[in-house]
Amino acid sequence: MNGIYHGYRAPQDGAPTLVFANSLGTDLRVWDRVVAELPEGWGILRQDKRGHGLSQDTAAALSIETMTDDVEALLDYYGIGHFTGVGLSVGGLIMQRLALRRAGTMTHLVLSDTAAKIGSPEIWNPRIETVLASGIQAISDAILARWFAPGYDAKEDFSMWRLMLERTPAQGYADVCAAIRDADYTAELKQIQQPTLVLCGSDDCSTPPELVKATADGISNASFVTIADAGHLPCVEQPSHFTTLLRDHVAK
Template sequence: MTLETFTAIRGIYHGYRPPAPGAPTLVFANSLGTDLRVWDRVVQLLPTEWGLLRQDKRGHGLSIAADTLDIETMASDVATLLDHYGITDFIGIGLSVGGLIMQRLALRHPQAMRKLVLADTAAKIGTPDIWNPRIDAVRANGVASISDAILARWFAPGYETTEDFAMWRAMLERTPDEGYAQVCAAIRDADYTADLARITQPTLVIAGAQDASTPPDLVRATAEKIPNSRFVEIDAAGHLPCVEQPKRFVELLSSHVTN
């Protein structure tokens, strides 16, 4: 078994595991306020011969921040890693803002991206009336000042009583304030609704049934605009079903990848 190798390329911190011959490569993009470890529970359940590429967005985790940031730049960072490893055949998997990133890569690399998985995301997420106060609060008082409200939207009711909850709070609150604010602004300014009909990849669209950040109806509406898509809700999960229900997430992912 080949383990992931963690390193940085042009300031983008990432982990890579090459696939065995004939096995697929999965490329992950994370949600706002998380780093590549948000996929740990999924990765542990995947076949060991499958290839993996996951990375920290700019201003998150160990990746170097940028002066300015938008969705196109974050998609270009992933493309840099694809080029570095010579990955020309992959499945794109995006969670929340990572879903916006993967929507762009699906259109930029229609031959290389074989299939697409979008989780708890949409083509347009929120409005300036939602994002601007959050950006102002983070820049004035830091991510920790809004963490209670954010965490309440991340998880299904009851998860806050688990031992793991403090770990996810720590991940969120240790996100650099400006990096978090920049990604908020990137989400605010993105609207790819008109491009959904151009996505040609077979697409699995997942929503946590208790997601308060991107509610299931919003995610379902996104799926309905993608020509070859399937929508599935995961019970007992909020905005991060890969954390709360990793076995179910992997069941759906594996079926989509192999069929």
């Protein structure tokens, strides 16, 4: 819909619906292992951000706000009422905005490896320039080292994640980098009222635990948990632990 590739599974018998938002450089498959461990009757909405996966590249300016618009359009298209928002990295920024826009229907919020402000222009601008000039392959080793805990590169599926990253269109990746660079929702954290679970991989070098915890501290009704032996993508490295925490949170 509107150039956004997405997948939806309707809930059964009053089960909860989870709405997922992905990290930079990944597509909706980043949630596969978590979804596989959720009850079959739970509702699931996943989508690829613009310029990622099978979604079309951006047209004009892209921002966290316009990516949130895309999620809202899907919510309206499927008539989704109450739901839990689950956001990873830049997906967490999107879900922070959605928590305020849909305050009456988002019942719970889960933020993983994210913050109200991630990085600075001094970090993002050189990355954007490099990707546009030389492609994502020029920085993929450094990114993958931050994505995973030490030793994960020896696992059989590591090459799949490399390919997912490197096949992301350079312009789409750069546009999302710029959107992250320009976003700062620190002042709005206190407005989030949903029960919020904030997670972070203990070995996350992209959004370190202390940064993620500071975001949790800014939300009045939030709890913070670190997940051992995981980097920036605990939903990939420790899906069972991630899913248990998610299910317990939604049940509250």
